[in-house]
Amino acid sequence: MIYSYYPGCTLKNKAKVLDKYARISAQALGFELEEIEEWQCCGAVYPQATDEIATKLASVRVLNSAKGKGQDLVTVCSACHHVIKRVNDDMRQNEDIRTRANNYLQLEEPYTGETQVFHYLELLRDKVGFDTLKEKVKNPLTGRKIGAYYGCMLLRPSSVIQFDDAENPTIIEDFIRALGAEAIIYPYRNECCGGYISLKEKELAGTMVDKIMDSATYKGAEEIITACPLCLYNLKKSGEANKLKVHYFTEILAEALGLKDE
Amino acid sequence: MQKANTEQAQLVKEISNVDTRKCMKCGKCSASCPSYEEMDIRPHQFVSYVQNNKVNELMESTSLWKCLSCFACVERCPRDVKPARLIEAVRLMVIRQKGQNYLLPDEVPELLDEEVPQQLLASAFRKYSK
Numbered sequence: 239m240i241y242s243y244y245p246g247c248t249l250k251n252k253a254k255v256l257d258k259y260a261r262i263s264a265q266a267l268g269f270e271l272e273e274i275e276e277w278q279c280c281g282a283v284y285p286q287a288t289d290e291i292a293t294k295l296a297s298v299r300v301l302n303s304a305k306g307k308g309q310d311l312v313t314v315c316s317a318c319h320h321v322i323k324r325v326n327d328d329m330r331q332n333e334d335i336r337t338r339a340n341n342y343l344q345l346e347e348p349y350t351g352e353t354q355v356f357h358y359l360e361l362l363r364d365k366v367g368f369d370t371l372k373e374k375v376k377n378p379l380t381g382r383k384i385g386a387y388y389g390c391m392l393l394r395p396s397s398v399i400q401f402d403d404a405e406n407p408t409i410i411e412d413f414i415r416a417l418g419a420e421a422i423i424y425p426y427r428n429e430c431c432g433g434y435i436s437l438k439e440k441e442l443a444g445t446m447v448d449k450i451m452d453s454a455t456y457k458g459a460e461e462i463i464t465a466c467p468l469c470l471y472n473l474k475k476s477g478e479a480n481k482l483k484v485h486y487f488t489e490i491l492a493e494a495l496g497l498k499d500e
Numbered sequence: 501m502q503k504a505n506t507e508q509a510q511l512v513k514e515i516s517n518v519d520t521r522k523c524m525k526c527g528k529c530s531a532s533c534p535s536y537e538e539m540d541i542r543p544h545q546f547v548s549y550v551q552n553n554k555v556n557e558l559m560e561s562t563s564l565w566k567c568l569s570c571f572a573c574v575e576r577c578p579r580d581v582k583p584a585r586l587i588e589a590v591r592l593m594v595i596r597q598k599g600q601n602y603l604l605p606d607e608v609p610e611l612l613d614e615e616v617p618q619q620l621l622a623s624a625f626r627k628y629s630k
Contacts, residue, residue, distance in 0.1 A: 252617040282623035283569060286588040287515045317619055390570035404575050430534045430570035434623035437611050446534050467617040
């Protein structure tokens with residue numbers, strides 16, 4: 239199966255390992271990620287205002303590109319997924335946004351939200367299947383106590399994102415178990431890490447990171463995985479709490495599949 | 501001033517597409533907000549300020565720069581009021597004015613370290629500048 243792939247800006251630079259291990263793991267699991275040509279940055283935050291159109295156009299172009307190839311669209315970064323999926327929902331549900339975006343883009347055929355958007359983790363759950371993934375594991379992560387950090391963008395608002403139960407998600411824990419590790423469930427796994435606020439107000443982000451790290455440590459996690467480059471940065475750099483190791487989920491995926499460089 | 505405030509409140513409602521009359525003041529948005537302690541006007545109060553046409557006060561509020569857009573308030577509101585969209589609308593009304601950007605390019609170099617992800621810069625510029 240071939241999917242259109244939108245890596246996003248950070249996966250081309252500071253989060254190269256997130257991208258690299260997503261691609262090589264996909265090959266091992268039997269699907270292919272075909273990077274969209276000339277994609278543009280999604281903007282990293284969803285434009286909530288009713289009168290913002292220009293800030294949604296990069297997402298519409300990506301979605302329309304996947305539509306042109308007759309492929310579903312796959313994202314890995316939480317922020318890219320959040321923005322593109324919500325803009326796609328706007329194009330399906332909101333006639334005003336749909337009309338204004340299409341007037342601007344002047345596509346051969348209007349885009350009306352036809353593309354299906356998947357996060358990579360959803361592919362693992364819904365297309366590959368965690369049972370199949372478990373069978374493909376060559377180096378089970380036995381004995382490791384790993385906490386999933388969902389953050390906010392993968393889950394909310396659940397009415398649009400439809401990724402998992404927003405208050406009690408299980409997808410990343412199921413992923414961890416499929417790789418042979420112990421999934422540590424802790425209360426703050428779906429609370430915000432501070433997001434973009436860490437650029438100007440590191441102290442405020444730090445208080446949030448401390449709560450997350452304290453919560454995970456208290457429950458027995460020895461490491462944390464995430465899908466979001468900004469979450470990874472904040473969890474590593476902000477706050478004073480005992481720091482756990484933080485990895486991208488694709489790193490432990492590749493490790494378990496026997497594909498990771500040492 | 502009152503007339504201007506009324507017009508501004510209408511603009512907030514148009515930009516946000518939020519019906520503030522749905523709020524039943526349960527406070528769940530503020531209880532869910534990770535920035536609650538840092539805000540001078542809390543999410544549930546924000547809704548009330550718009551409802552009562554007190555937008556000038558909101559435009560001067562530091563809460564505009566504390567909202568994380570984590571959508572906890574949106575997810576957990578039992579009446580689907582979406583306080584985050586109101587904060588977004590007022591924040592936009594501020595930064596769309598000349599000279600009101602909260603982040604300037606000249607400030608960025610001293611805020612960087614080697615690991616700052618592009619996503620952080622992109623999102624901060626989207627939130628703090630027009």
